[in-house]
Amino acid sequence: MNPDTILPIVEKYHNRRGSLISILEEIQSQFGYLPGDALQVVADKTGKSLVDIYGVATFYRAFRLKPRGKHLTSVCLGTACHVRGGPSIAREFEDQLGIKCRGETTPDNEFTLETVMCLGACALGPVVVVDGHYFPNVNTGQVGSIIKRTREGLDRVEIHEDKRVFPVEVSCPRCNHTLMDAAHLVDGHPSIRVTVSYGEEHGWLRLSSLYGSYTVEAGSEIPMGTLAHFFCPHCHAELLGASNCIACDAPMVPMVVRGGAIIQICSRRGCKSHMLDLETSTVA
Amino acid sequence: MIKLKMNGVTVSVDEGSTILEAAQFMGFPIPTLCHMEGLSPYGACRLCVVEIGEGAKSKLVSSCTYRAEEGLTVRTSSARVVRARKMILELMVASCPQSKVIQDLASAYQVRQQRFRQEHETCILCGLCARMCSEQMMAHAIGFQGRGDHRALGTPFDMKSEKCRLCGGCMYVCPACQLRCTYTQPEQAICGGCANLSPPCLEKVQFDDMMCSMSPCVACEIKKD
Ligand code: SF4
Ligand code: SF4
Ligand code: SF4
Ligand code: FES
Ligand code: FES
Numbered sequence: 001m002n003p004d005t006i007l008p009i010v011e012k013y014h015n016r017r018g019s020l021i022s023i024l025e026e027i028q029s030q031f032g033y034l035p036g037d038a039l040q041v042v043a044d045k046t047g048k049s050l051v052d053i054y055g056v057a058t059f060y061r062a063f064r065l066k067p068r069g070k071h072l073t074s075v076c077l078g079t080a081c082h083v084r085g086g087p088s089i090a091r092e093f094e095d096q097l098g099i100k101c102r103g104e105t106t107p108d109n110e111f112t113l114e115t116v117m118c119l120g121a122c123a124l125g126p127v128v129v130v131d132g133h134y135f136p137n138v139n140t141g142q143v144g145s146i147i148k149r150t151r152e153g154l155d156r157v158e159i160h161e162d163k164r165v166f167p168v169e170v171s172c173p174r175c176n177h178t179l180m181d182a183a184h185l186v187d188g189h190p191s192i193r194v195t196v197s198y199g200e201e202h203g204w205l206r207l208s209s210l211y212g213s214y215t216v217e218a219g220s221e222i223p224m225g226t227l228a229h230f231f232c233p234h235c236h237a238e239l240l241g242a243s244n245c246i247a248c249d250a251p252m253v254p255m256v257v258r259g260g261a262i263i264q265i266c267s268r269r270g271c272k273s274h275m276l277d278l279e280t281s282t283v284a
Numbered sequence: 285m286i287k288l289k290m291n292g293v294t295v296s297v298d299e300g301s302t303i304l305e306a307a308q309f310m311g312f313p314i315p316t317l318c319h320m321e322g323l324s325p326y327g328a329c330r331l332c333v334v335e336i337g338e339g340a341k342s343k344l345v346s347s348c349t350y351r352a353e354e355g356l357t358v359r360t361s362s363a364r365v366v367r368a369r370k371m372i373l374e375l376m377v378a379s380c381p382q383s384k385v386i387q388d389l390a391s392a393y394q395v396r397q398q399r400f401r402q403e404h405e406t407c408i409l410c411g412l413c414a415r416m417c418s419e420q421m422m423a424h425a426i427g428f429q430g431r432g433d434h435r436a437l438g439t440p441f442d443m444k445s446e447k448c449r450l451c452g453g454c455m456y457v458c459p460a461c462q463l464r465c466t467y468t469q470p471e472q473a474i475c476g477g478c479a480n481l482s483p484p485c486l487e488k489v490q491f492d493d494m495m496c497s498m499s500p501c502v503a504c505e506i507k508k509d
Pocket of ligand 2: 406407408409410411412413414437454457458459460461
C-alpha cells in the first residue's frame with residue numbers, strides 16, 4: 001500500500017471532528033477493505049491514536065480489515081431466523097467452508113462468510129443470501145448445494161429464467177400477506193399493490209404482475225429518478241432488502257413470489273432493474 | 285454552587301460535580317467499580333446507581349457520570365437502589381467469580397446468592413485499563429475493539445504494541461486480573477486468597493491468548509517468542 005493514496009483522503013477532511021468514519025469509508029471504497037498500514041497513516045495524520053481508530057474500524061460491521069472473497073455469504077441470525085434454526089445453518093457453513101462466520105474468507109478467496117441481523121424477509125426464514133440471491137427456508141442439508149451452486153455461478157442459471165414473461169403472485173416478505181389486488185387489473189392481470197413514500201409524499205402504487213412488464217399506476221405521479229420507499233399495506237413494514245441495484249445503486253425492494261422465490265425490483269422510479277431468484281426455490 | 289437534596293440532606297457542590305462526588309463529600313457510601321479518581325468517568329459497570337427525582341418520575345442513574353443539578357433529589361440507598369445494586373453485583377460475580385475486587389464488593393453489599401451461570405471472564409469491560417493507559421500513562425496502547433459479545437480489550441491488530449511501555453498500569457487497575465495484587469509475593473498477602481487462584485492466562489499455551497498485551501508479562505514473565 002502506498003501512503004500517497006491515503007494522504008489526500010485524510011487531508012480532504014482537514015482533521016474535522018467526526019470525519020474519521022468518512023475517511024475510513026473512502027479508504028475502504030478504494031481498497032475494498034481497510035489495510036493496516038492505511039490505519040497507521042490515518043493515525044499519524046489525524047493525531048488520533050491507532051488504538052481508537054482500530055476500535056472504530058472493528059466496531060462497525062461496514063468496515064473490514066481483510067479483503068473480501070469473491071462470494072459474500074450472509075446467514076441471517078435475526079430473531080425470526082434465529083428461532084427457526086439460523087445458528088445451525090451458520091455452523092454448517094462454518095464447518096463446510098472451514099471458516100468462522102465473522103467475516104472470514106476461505107484461503108482460495110472464494111467465500112466470505114458473515115452473519116447479519118435480519119434481512120427483512122423473516123417470513124422466509126431461515127434466510128441465506130449469497131451475492132444478493134436469497135435462499136429461503138434453508139435447512140442444514142441444503143448448505144452443501146448452496147455452496148456448490150455458488151461455485152458454479154448463480155447468475156448463469158438466472159439469465160436463462162429471466163427471458164420469460166409470466167404473471168407472478170407476490171406477498172410481503174415480512175408478514176407473508178399477499179400483495180395482490182384482484183379487484184384492480186393492470187395489464188389484464190391482478191395488480192401488485194404497495195404503499196410508497198418519497199420526500200414528503202405518501203401514496204399507493206400498483207405494479208403489473210406480469211414479470212417483464214414495467215406498467216405502474218400511482219396515486220400521484222412519482223417524478224422519474226426519485227427513490228421511493230416501498231411498504232407493505234398490511235403490516236406497514238418497509239420492503240427493504242440487503243442488496244442494491246446493479247444499474248443505479250438504489251436499494252432493491254424484495255417481494256416473495258409464491259413458491260418461495262424472491263423478486264427484487266429497483267426502488268428508483270424509471271429504473272427497470274430487477275432480479276428474480278426463481279431457482280432458489282428448487283434448492284434440493 | 286449548586287444545591288441538591290441527598291437522602292434528605294441539602295448539599296451544595298461546585299457546578300460540574302457529579303452526584304458521586306457530592307455523595308463522597310457528604311460521606312454517603314456508593315460502591316464503584318469502573319470509577320477511579322484521576323480517570324475520566326465512563327459509566328460502564330452501573331454499580332454506582334442512585335435514584336433521582338420524585339415519585340413516578342424517579343429513575344436510576346449512574347452517579348459517577350451524572351452531573352449534579354439544582355434542586356435534584358437523590359437517594360443513595362433506597363430499596364430500589366439496593367435491589368439494583370445487588371443484582372448488578374450478582375451478575376458481576378457470575379461473569380468474573382475469580383475477581384477479588386468483585387468478591388469483596390459483593391460481600392460488603394450483602395450479596396448472598398449467585399443464581400447465574402459462572403463464566404470466568406478474563407475481562408468485565410470496565411475500561412479502567414484503557415483509560416489508565418491513555419490518560420495517566422499517555423501511551424494509548426490498548427483500547428476497546430469489536431462490539432457486542434466480541435467486544436474486547438487489546439492492542440490494534442492484537443500485536444505487541446510499540447507504544448506500550450510495560451509500565452503495568454493497566455494490570456494494576458484491572459479488577460479481573462487477580463495477579464496484580466499479591467501473586468508474586470503471596471507470603472506478604474493479607475488474605476492469601478490469590479495464592480489459591482491461578483492466573484487466567486497461565487493455562488494458555490499461546491502468548492496470543494494472553495489477557496494482557498505485554499511481553500514479557502510483568503507478573504508471570506511469559507515472553508512472546
Ligand atoms: S503497561 Fe502498556 S498497555 Fe498497560 S498502561 Fe502501561 S503503557 Fe498502557
Ligand atoms: S482488562 Fe481489566 S481493567 Fe481492562 S476493561 Fe477488562 S476488566 Fe477492566
Ligand atoms: S500474561 Fe501475566 S500479567 Fe498478563 S494478564 Fe496474563 S497473568 Fe496477567
Ligand atoms: S430475521 Fe432473518 S430475515 Fe428477518
Ligand atoms: S462506577 Fe459508575 S458506572 Fe461504574
